[in-house]
Amino acid sequence: MSKVTLKGFILVLESELELVKSELVNHKRLTLEETGCITFSVIQNSENSLRFDVYEEFADKASFAQHQKRVKASHWGKVTVNVERHYEIFE
16 A cells, blocks of 8 residues: 655635634644544645645545545535645655
8 A cells, every 4th residue: 555645735715714724723633633644734825825735645545535535525625615726646
């Protein structure tokens, strides 16, 4: 089994920034509690407050797939429906 790494960034609408920031705390906690999560980081960019740099590692494809499934059905998924995602995934 090989590790799955996702890195990139998201762009948030200014009108949704505070909501995304407030829900991010819960999203990080839930993700770090997931089986197979090695590391998970979402950090607001210091030069562009609407950009959040994302880095995550999961132990294998199955744990990454489960994470993706959970996120789509979560409150975070609803809050970030308008977020523009720019990711690269490495296996």
